[in-house]
Amino acid sequence: MTGFENHAGFTISSSKLQVVEIVHKDNQFVLENVDEAFLNESINLEQDKETKISALLQGAFDEILVRNTLKSITASFSLSPDVFKIVQLPYDNTLLHQDLIEEFRWELSIMFPDINPADQVIQYIEIEKNRLIDKNTSIVISLSRKYIQIIKDFCDKNKLKLKFIDNIHLASERALSAMNPLSEKGLVLSVYLSGKHLSILFSFQGKPASMKVYYLQNAGDIIKFISAELDSNQYLNINRRMLESAFISGEELSVSMINTLREKLDIPFIHFNPFVKIKPNPKLFENRYYSEKFNAFSPSVGVALRLA
Numbered sequence: 001m002t003g004f005e006n007h008a009g010f011t012i013s014s015s016k017l018q019v020v021e022i023v024h025k026d027n028q029f030v031l032e033n034v035d036e037a038f039l040n041e042s043i044n045l046e047q048d049k050e051t052k053i054s055a056l057l058q059g060a061f062d063e064i065l066v067r068n069t070l071k072s073i074t075a076s077f078s079l080s081p082d083v084f085k086i087v088q089l090p091y092d093n094t095l096l097h098q099d100l101i102e103e104f105r106w107e108l109s110i111m112f113p114d115i116n117p118a119d120q121v122i123q124y125i126e127i128e129k130n131r132l133i134d135k136n137t138s139i140v141i142s143l144s145r146k147y148i149q150i151i152k153d154f155c156d157k158n159k160l161k162l163k164f165i166d167n168i169h170l171a172s173e174r175a176l177s178a179m180n181p182l183s184e185k186g187l188v189l190s191v192y193l194s195g196k197h198l199s200i201l202f203s204f205q206g207k208p209a210s211m212k213v214y215y216l217q218n219a220g221d222i223i224k225f226i227s228a229e230l231d232s233n234q235y236l237n238i239n240r241r242m243l244e245s246a247f248i249s250g251e252e253l254s255v256s257m258i259n260t261l262r263e264k265l266d267i268p269f270i271h272f273n274p275f276v277k278i279k280p281n282p283k284l285f286e287n288r289y290y291s292e293k294f295n296a297f298s299p300s301v302g303v304a305l306r307l308a
Helices: 050-067 097-111 145-157 168-179 221-231 255-265 282-286 294-305
Strands: 007-012 016-025 028-038 074-079 084-090 120-127 137-144 161-167 187-194 197-204 207-215 243-250
Touching (some): 007 168, 007 294, 016 294, 028 050, 074 145, 074 294, 084 207, 097 120, 120 145, 120 207, 137 145, 161 168, 161 294, 168 197, 168 207, 168 243, 168 294, 187 221, 197 221, 221 255
Parallel strands (some): 007 074, 074 161, 187 243
Antiparallel strands (some): 016 028, 120 137, 187 197, 197 207
């Protein structure tokens, strides 16, 4: 991890602020902090005023600082799926990067007429055709500049240097890739539960191949949506027998729910631990977030490990 600096990874949800801090100490990387604080009231990043969001985030951060002062000045953030527009689109691999961005911006303006395309920051993951997919596509991720400004203002107020902002599932996926070698083999299913959103991502040979986010009316929809993506995926020629492994993570994800999904879907989901390969500060052995709720912190680990 050449070029690594002490790094705090934050995750913002509607109800809490989470942080994982990884520091370089005595020529090794150490997991220094794992913590969370509930917001004084729930926030809706899309609808609430920026002043309210900022005040609630600051209150939660102050609570965390009372318990543990950060050693990092560099910070990255993962945000819930509801603030992103995520679509998979065909792309022309002869186009230059900026031309692709403009093409995707136009496509998004057609698909989501309620957004201002000029106000969107767009990134994309290129997926070249392979034996599972018969055309070049891209996973396109769009985020309003409004959210970037809220986070930048938060960092400026707290003398933090903003490095990255990521989608909560893609951040979790980075932690998974770093911690579990099974995630690099064959066809891999990754599922992330975040409030009322279910994010489903397939990777092939360690690279994303398909991603879709569903809104959940109720928990009963989870099985239906995962089955649909396995049995009739819009882009991939796959079936559940082709899965090499499957991972699940998310907020407030109970062991009983994971066991039910394993049974109903006949998929041996792995409840992975994003801390397993990072040496912990000994004080964390008494931290229940580290020992019991590890899976919920996978996005914070992912952004704290991110280098580029």
